[in-house]
Amino acid sequence: MILRLVCTDFDGTLLPISEEVDRSVCPAFFARLHQLREQRGVVWVINTGRSWESLQRELERQHFPCWPDWVVLGEREVYRIDRHLPIPHRSWNQRCSDLHQELFTATAPLWEGMRDFLQHQTRAIYQSAEWSPVEILASNATEADRIHEKIRDWIRPFPELSLQRNCEGFRFSHRDIHKGSALEAVQKEIGLDASATLAAGDHHNDLPMLDRRYAAFLTCPFNAIPEVKARVSSQGGFLASLPASEGIAEALTQFEA
Ligand SMILES: [Mg+2]
Structure with missing residues (x-):
C-alpha cells in the first residue's frame, strides 16, 4: 500500500485548539507533506467543519506555505482548490x-x-x-x-x-453525509481509494472518516479524545505521541518507514 492521499481534519488535528499555546502548524508537517507531494504527487485534503471563509482566513493568517488540493467544508461539501479558490464538486x-x-x-x-x-x-x-x-x-x-x-x-x-x-x-x-462519505467523493474524483489514503482526526465529527472503509492509514494526534484514540487503535492505526500537527508529522514519517 502506497500513500497517495492525505486527509486531515483542521482544528485540533493540525492547529492546536487551546488558546494558551502557540496556535500554528509545525514546519515538520509541511516538510513531510512537501516531500510526499514532490516524490509521488500526494494529494492533500483538509476535511473540516469550518466554512470556506473561516478556513481561508486561518490559512492566510498562518501563512500556510502550501494550500490543500481539496477541502471538505461543513463536514459535507466538497471543493477542489484552484489558485487559492474553491471550485465546487457540483453533483456531490x-x-x-x-x-x-x-x-x-x-x-x-x-x-x-x-x-x-x-x-x-x-x-x-x-x-x-x-x-x-x-x-x-x-x-x-x-x-x-x-x-x-x-x-x-x-x-x-x-x-x-x-x-x-x-x-x-x-x-x-x-446519516449518509459526513467526513467519511465526503472523503470518498474526493477519492472518486481523483481515482484513488481507501488503500492509498491516510485519514487523521481528533474529535467526534472525525469518527466517520476514521474507518478503514475510507482510509487504510488511520491516525490521531496525542490530544485526540478517547473515543477517537479507541477507534484508531482498534483498527490498527497509529496513535501519535505528539499533539496536533507535530503528531501528524510523526504519523507521516511512521507510515512511510
Ligand atoms: Mg478537530
Missing part, C-alpha cells in the same frame, strides 16, 4: 443539499422542541444556520456532554438524522 454538493433539505423538512417538529430545551434548560448559544436548522455551542464541556446525551436520545426515532459534534459545537446532518 447538490446531492448533499437535496438530501438535507428533504430531511430537515421531514423532521420539522423536532426543531421547535429542541430550541425550547436549549433556551430553558441550558446556557448554550444556538441558531439556525446554512448547514443545519439548529447549530449549538454549549457553554462548557460538561454542558456539551449533557446536550449530547439528550439529543442522542431525542433523534433516535429519526434514523436518517445524525449529530456532528466538534468539542462544544453541534450540527445536524443526514
